[in-house]
Amino acid sequence: MTEFLKRLLRTPQGAIGLVLVLLVLIVVIFGPSLAPHDPESLKPLARYKGMSAAYWLGTDQYGRDIFSRLLIGARATVTMAVLATVVGTLAGAVIGTTSAFLGGRADEVIMRTIDAVMSIPSLLFALLIVNLLGSSTANALVAVAIAFAPGMARITRSVALSVRKQDYVSAAIARGESASYIVMREMLPNVIAPIIVEMTIRVSFAVMLFATLSFLGLGAQPPAAEWGLMVSEARRYMHLSAGILVWPSIAIALVAIGFNLLGDGLRDALNPRT
Amino acid sequence: MADLQQPPVLDIRGYSLDYEAPNGTFHALKDINLSVPRGEILGLVGESGSGKTSLAWSIMRYLPKNARETAGTILLSGEDLMKKSVSEIETMRGKRISMVFQDPSTSLNPTLSLGTQLSEVLTRHRGLTRRQAWREGEAMLARVGLKTPAAMMQRMPHEASGGEKQRVVIAAAFACNPECILFDEPTTALDVITARQILDLFVELQAETGVASLYISHDLALVARTAQRVAVIRRGEIVEQGPVNAIFAQAQQAYTRELIAAVPDPRRRLVETRPDVSGDALVKVEEVSVHYGRTGFFSSLTGTRERVTGNRAVSLDIRRGEILGIVGESGSGKSTLAKAMTGLNRFEGRIWFDGRPITGLKDMDTAYRKDVQIIFQHPDASLNPRQKIREILSRPLKLYGSAAQLDQQIGDMLERVRLPRTHADRYPHQLSGGEKQRVAIARAFASRPRLVICDEITSALDVSVQASVIELLLDLQKQSDTAYLFITHDLNLIRQIAHRIAVMYRGDLIEIADAETIDSPDRAEYTRRLIQTVAPPAGATHPSS
């Protein structure tokens, strides 16, 4: 483990990514207790304030402290993105691994169907699902997870197929092991590493997908401090105070970059070639 | 023959090479002294990791960034290659010194025609126009024994066979009449008969051009047949060098002697027992055919069928306690039978095991599984890298036997294959290749099986390791009277250990013969060609026997 960490920290991507993601995690965990102001209380006299000692990043259209909102919103934003990605990945991983293990007709039908689903752009798919379920954070989560699942199924399957060809799986079959043992104990642990890399990178896509859903009015609900919602609400007020738009954008960008870098770093660390 | 009056074409003096790794410096080559005069083939023999390929790249001046050359010189006809600039080296490569690689299917660019890849050497170094180079290329292909050179020039790599591709690579290496050519295991990726043809071609061309050749190989037998002199390299150091005959006759170093002893020699039989021929055979294989590939859903709609035959109606039997060898080239269907018998492939026909009919996966119950075990070629692949040895070895115990006193049993299993009990807590990647294969063997023997299928289990191992694994297998066989189905492409090896040998060719079983009489002249034509091709090293004697 420590050796792996060393490998990860050796690449600049891995090092910066890890630092950024750790920073984000700290904010997620301790953000609410660190926030200097109530993120929801309206202050008619303190609207559109710039950066100051009292309001580090200024205030928004309702006079709410942007810094506090960012600290508290991290939980909604990052947790949601991670959760949606994890759920989507798990669903995809189960479908992909099962399809690879079943092989034959079943595999072909599953994969063609997955292809078909993937021909609907994931944003559009998410839009349809949120419309179907009604707009709320939880539904957006489901939508993003569903939108991610086919892609992850595809990736998992290709990894799983290469694992399935490995002799240790043949050995397990020849030994007469049960299908569930083979999938769970022999295949999955070896499929997981590349999946984690892909998943890490997808967290940043999820953050953006959530933000975009919020922009289209289908994600988190006001007055939530979800960052994507903050940005999309801020678009209307950006000419009055740029900070409302800029700070949450930077926050989103940092998370996206952090997970992207970490994913690339993990990939390099797991790949003996580089 | 070597011209000893001239200074050597390739002269390496006191050369040392280090690699800077994150966890310290790795000394890849230490004080190497080698020289190859014009007209000579110097064989460089070493096991994997010995540094023989590093040396080749040093000579070609193609080293990774973390390489540090700490001492020595590399001279080509007296010019110090280490002092040449990049562009000077680029004009020398291919023209004055060239290289032939192990696997022609990866060393040729898949998207360029063979002709393009051959003629580009000529346009680059001999200043020919593209048209001239193309014509010259056709002539070269004729020279390397290709039947239709004009057509071959037009072909893409995937449209040519391995042997044909390697001939093109050799043609390119000889194209500019270089002073020196490095051959890096040029036949390892080829089938035995093709390999022999390529080797013959190389020897012929070498004699014709008198090029100084460094022939790098792990195969001592092969080197002995090709080279005039041989150098043995081990852990970055030249252990011993000298004329082939001298080395084989009286090796000075123990390591060299070990290497020589490990080379399989059919004249030295390792089994004395004979299987019990009375009573029924343990396994009877009746008309078993295997077809690969399946008709896809969409293909079936469009009427395309995609089926490849792996085995055609193979029939044979294995007696109790017998070692039955199966030999054949890659693609001959020898592993297919193993997969059919272990339920990894569907098959048609019937297999009788101990009087019980097995027609497919559904008949392979726990009792059958317990009795029939398989060991694979690559221990790296057959041991799950995420499981500890303990878990790997516990599976057969849990599946077939009693899982009581697991640790005790696992320890005993490790000892049976001559591994320390403490290895149970290790992961596969913490073991060497030979150790891993021993673990795989231990796993197979855990259930006290009556038949163990060994699918090329030694071909990924170095010769010395191979010898010890074979010894272990034979010992286990003696103890438990297990029957082996021993699949290999190495005829010499199987002639040492098998009772009977089945020869397969392109999915067909050619014949089954007693190991001792396999070289009799009234064998099938293919068998005879095979025997001829892999004749044991002529001058070799066996000091240890």
Place this chain on the structure above:
Amino acid sequence: MSASYILKRLMMIVYTLLVVSLIVFAITQILPADAAVMMLGENATDEALEALRQSMGLNAPIWMQYGQWLGHLLQGDFGHSLRTGQAIGPVMFEALGRSMLLAVLSIGLMLVIAVPLGIIAAIRRGRIADMLVSLVSYIGVSLPEFVTATIAVLVFADLMAWLPPTGYVPLTENFADGLAHLVLPVCVISIILIAHVSRMVRSELVDVLHSDYIRAARMKGLSSGTVLRRHALRNALLPTITIVALDVGYLLGGVIVVEEIFAIPGIGRQLIVAIQARDLPSIQAGVLIMAATYSIVNFAADILYAWLDKRIQYD
């Protein structure tokens, strides 16, 4: 590549569209909206609604409605919009044309920038140039389109006044003005793709440069330039075709947001309006057309790839 391969791929497209049609039909059936209410509005009487439902066949079993819908589709009839009453087919295809113009320009711009960036990064692997290219990529993929679009309009239209901020002018109407209106949206769409494709080109090229045949080509004494041009680039760039085709899916999604902000009446905008207005036939048609576009682009990419890469053998 044989005719039967092409036939097989075409049948996959048919299957894809069938699955998509089922999904989209299912979703639109469950969507909380009553087509009759959508058509007649909030002021309709119950009798009028019932009469309309009857005439639209909304009271028939779902599978029959699906069959009817599919039957009309096969005759090229996408039905009429519940919102505007116009025939959907012509409207959607005209919108698709505008989106495709946007998409093609974006892909073009992306290729012109991303491929050289990827090549530079691969050759200069681990050096400053590589880091810079990575940095650009990371920033490119770090912001959602609606933010980049907002910033782009703010900077290049409002502040600098170099470009028209928004709107759509058909190229046939006024070519220069039409093109000027497309610059910002095309740039916004390209950014994420540039990041993705330049990284793919880089990693493909790095892989190829590490391959045996590149080493073999070097050992023939070919200069680095020749090796790169003749041996490496072709092999590294071929897979880009497939990647770009797969990115079309992402592009079609991005188009939704970009068209919304830049007021481009493309298919993405049509879909958003349709979804917001619960215009079910338009949603169905729009999603189906998008999926078909994606499938056909990928089919074309496969054919192109196979044509360029002789190695690939199809049954």
Place this chain on the structure above:
Amino acid sequence: MLAMKRRLFLAGTAAVLTAPSLGFAQTAAPAKGGTLRVSIDQAASVIHPLLTRVNPEYLITELLYSNLTRLKVDMSVESDLAESWSANEALTEWTFKLRSGVKFHDGSPCAAEDVVATFKAILDPANASPGRNNVGPIADVSAPDATTVVFKLAAAYADFPVSVAYTTARIIPAKIATGDFKSLSTKAIGTGPFKLVSYEPDRLIVVERNPDYYDPARPYLDRIEIQVFPDTSAEGSAMIAGDVDIISTLQPTEYLRLDGSRGVDVLRVASGQFCNVNFGCDTPPFNDPRVRRALALTVDRKAMVDFVTEGFGTPGNDTPLNASYRFFKSVAQRKADIAEAKKLLAEAGHPNGFEATLIASDRPAVRTQLAVALKEMAKEAGITINVQTMPHATYLEQVWKKGSFYVGFYNMQPTPDGIFKLLYTSDAAWNETRWNNKAFDALIAEARGTTDEAKRTDLYTKAQALMNEEVPSIIPAFFDVLGAKREWVENYQVHPRASVFRLDHVSLSAKAPKRG
């Protein structure tokens, strides 16, 4: 604030108007010609003049069609197709005299039978015209001769000439009104100042001057291009860049942005447009007036005006009337009083407050802003409000008129009667609060038949007081109607009704860019 002219218009006479009577000095005759670009903030999905539902659609049908009368900026009516009109003593029968020689765009004459057919079509439930509830209590309509139309009303209605100016009471040819009614969804045959050139609902609607318009002087413009901008920020950018000449509906934030931009005039008029928080008065806990009043008492109306309108508005007093309406007299302004609110809650059996989900559709954005602000204000009194936003279409389908706690948004109506009858009487077209207060109904009905201005004002004031007491909906703020135009656009004013645009009076100055 516009000074409202108040005069009774029982009978109007059609002076031939050469200039709009807007109360400001007309410097020179308007220049003729030119192309005007107008932006709208959502697609104009419907151009059927009897079926339109939103402001951008009204803008288009106003250009293409005529009513019998039309609203001026001061909310009084002037002649359109009708030259003059009069009523009987009881205000139950109204006679309109039509202009002669008016032609539809297809060249056919427009006569009384067309008017009759149009109103019959509006009233036909099968056509589901939104105007059915807004054109007054018409019992019968007939055409004694080619230029006379007589309306018989079911009850006295003083505001009838205003109600025929309603946005969906545009006159269409009789052969369409009785024949292929739907055909006007994609084409336009009206008598309006402009003719339809092209119609792409989501992008661009183009109209050109109708040379046969009944007033030879108007319109001044040759052509109007109406462009759809789904994104308000982009719309503002287009105005700054000079790509559009008029923004028909402007958000307060964009107003602040455009204010001071070179070449741009921002426009503002106080209005009776408002957002309200509707209670289902038949659903607990909102069936208790004390609960409704308690919530109303939590609202800091001044702050609300700031939050929701950026200051472009006026505080509301939980009644739909304000100074922009005729017959308005203010009742005592409600102020935030948390202590009183808590007391009322305790009396109503909610000493610890209560929890409720407030639904706000996503368009326009002020609904959400209002909900968020209310959530915070109500917190003080221990009321927990969860805000739920949803797409407008879902809202219309699932919540509007059905929900019991949601945010509404309404244009100013031409008359007090218009707004009360639209939303608050028991027989209101959209009786979303289900308040069903008989005393209130009686007051409104009485006012309908009253011509005396003072008496009418008194009746409406009583109605207001009743609403203020019972609070069927909280009306925390009224919005100013905002707009913007380029300097070169002349004679354009934003209309407090927000759905009236009068672009036929607009002209372009010499500074305007020439457009092909």
